[in-house]
Amino acid sequence: MLPRKELFDLPKGVIYLDGNSLGPLPKGAAERAAKVITEEWGQELIRAWNTADWMALPAQVGDRIAALLGAAPGSIATGDTLSIKVFQALDAALRMRPDRRIILSDSGNFPTDLYMADGLLKNLDKGHQIRTPDPADLADAIDKDTAVVMLTQVDYRTGRLHDMQAITEKAHAAGAVMIWDLAHSAGAVPVDLARSHAEFAVGCTYKYLNGGPGAPAFIYARPDIVDSIEPALCGWLGHEAPFAMERDYRPAKSTERLRVGTPSVVQLSILDAALDVWTGVDMHALRAASIELSEIFIAEVERRCPSLALASPRDPEQRGSQVSFAFEQGYAAVQALADRGVIGDFRAPNIMRFGFTPLYLDHDDVVAASKILEDVLSAERWRDPKYHVKSRVT
Numbered sequence: 001m002l003p004r005k006e007l008f009d010l011p012k013g014v015i016y017l018d019g020n021s022l023g024p025l026p027k028g029a030a031e032r033a034a035k036v037i038t039e040e041w042g043q044e045l046i047r048a049w050n051t052a053d054w055m056a057l058p059a060q061v062g063d064r065i066a067a068l069l070g071a072a073p074g075s076i077a078t079g080d081t082l083s084i085k086v087f088q089a090l091d092a093a094l095r096m097r098p099d100r101r102i103i104l105s106d107s108g109n110f111p112t113d114l115y116m117a118d119g120l121l122k123n124l125d126k127g128h129q130i131r132t133p134d135p136a137d138l139a140d141a142i143d144k145d146t147a148v149v150m151l152t153q154v155d156y157r158t159g160r161l162h163d164m165q166a167i168t169e170k171a172h173a174a175g176a177v178m179i180w181d182l183a184h185s186a187g188a189v190p191v192d193l194a195r196s197h198a199e200f201a202v203g204c205t206y207k208y209l210n211g212g213p214g215a216p217a218f219i220y221a222r223p224d225i226v227d228s229i230e231p232a233l234c235g236w237l238g239h240e241a242p243f244a245m246e247r248d249y250r251p252a253k254s255t256e257r258l259r260v261g262t263p264s265v266v267q268l269s270i271l272d273a274a275l276d277v278w279t280g281v282d283m284h285a286l287r288a289a290s291i292e293l294s295e296i297f298i299a300e301v302e303r304r305c306p307s308l309a310l311a312s313p314r315d316p317e318q319r320g321s322q323v324s325f326a327f328e329q330g331y332a333a334v335q336a337l338a339d340r341g342v343i344g345d346f347r348a349p350n351i352m353r354f355g356f357t358p359l360y361l362d363h364d365d366v367v368a369a370s371k372i373l374e375d376v377l378s379a380e381r382w383r384d385p386k387y388h389v390k391s392r393v394t
């Protein structure tokens with residue numbers, strides 16, 4: 001059943017090892033976008049909110065994501081960007097523990113999650129503090145002062161994978177609220193949100209879920225706490241009755257209260273089409289295939305490229321679906337690789353990052369990529385000055 005390359009429009013001659021950053025174009029997506037634009041928007045105009053049921057899309061897509069993450073239908077709202085969803089989840093979580101002041105994250109968290117937390121805490125001005133221990137010390141740092149544990153399950157640099165079940169249990173035993181950022185987990189590793197019992201989870205859909213650049217984010221709230229959530233962002237589409245146009249905000253009696261404003265219909269439609277590639281995919285089989293590809297890549301690269309140091313955990317059970325190598329000239333090497341058809345990416349200060357996405361990668365791709373990497377390094381192709389020009393996005 002894997003890979004399903006034929007479901008994607010991948011450019012010829014490219015081995016794409018960056019689906020962890022921006023998933024490729026699924027075949028049905030362009031057609032769906034064209035239909036939404038020309039038929040629905042173009043012909044139906046504003047009537048399309050009803051005739052094409054645009055207003056139902058956010059929940060419909062949320063349910064499809066929920067199915068991939070072991071969450072109940074109705075427990076995931078979609079929209080906005082992940083940064084916004086982090087803000088909403090953290091604010092809601094802090095309100096659930098008004099007597100506690102410590103937010104625990106880790107030093108490997110993605111910058112925007114920590115920036116959003118800093119900004120929220122500054123606004124609240126109640127003396128909260130955020131602590132970011134080394135990921136290895138995180139579990140021991142949870143204590144009775146911890147209001148919220150807010151973690152990204154898979155470290156964007158190293159690929160290190162937190163044990164969702166164990167950490168959530170530890171957080172709950174200490175009386176803390178748990179928030180998981182699944183940016184690098186959704187569509188990459190099996191997730192069982194309901195079983196984890198975590199209060200909140202957030203994530204984006206343009207990475208392993210292939211929703212396209214700027215695709216809407218998602219937020220999960222555990223069904224039993226939804227009614228007590230006081231939304232930080234009281235937008236009209238999170239209102240119980242948006243079109244009653246009441247003066248006062250009344251939150252919807254569902255996860256919909258975590259919606260804010262008008263949904264991005266074109267982008268949501270693309271995501272809806274992109275989710276078709278998951279029909280019938282067993283996440284455990286996907287995980288096994290991802291581990292197999294990553295293990296082959298590590299073995300090949302370590303054999304061929306002695307100057308690279310593995311920056312990911314060696315134990316595959318402790319990695320997400322990416323493998324990173326540290327290399328002083330990583331930026332230039334990644335550019336040289338891309339010039340030769342192997343697309344990975346670079347994360348400062350020295351990480352070359354490669355994502356493994358078994359839906360459209362196979363054994364031959366991985367071996368071919370490692371050979372090209374060997375050539376870039378052994379012939380020092382990265383020395384070419386053109387590979388040292390820094391682009392705006394790395």
Ligand SMILES: *Cc1c(COP(=O)(O)O)cnc(C)c1O
Pocket residue numbers: 081082083084109110112113152156181183184204217
């Ligand atoms: C990709 C990613 C983001 C991106 O946030 P946006 O608001 O979608 O730009 C945030 N957090 C993590 C952990 C990520 O991996």
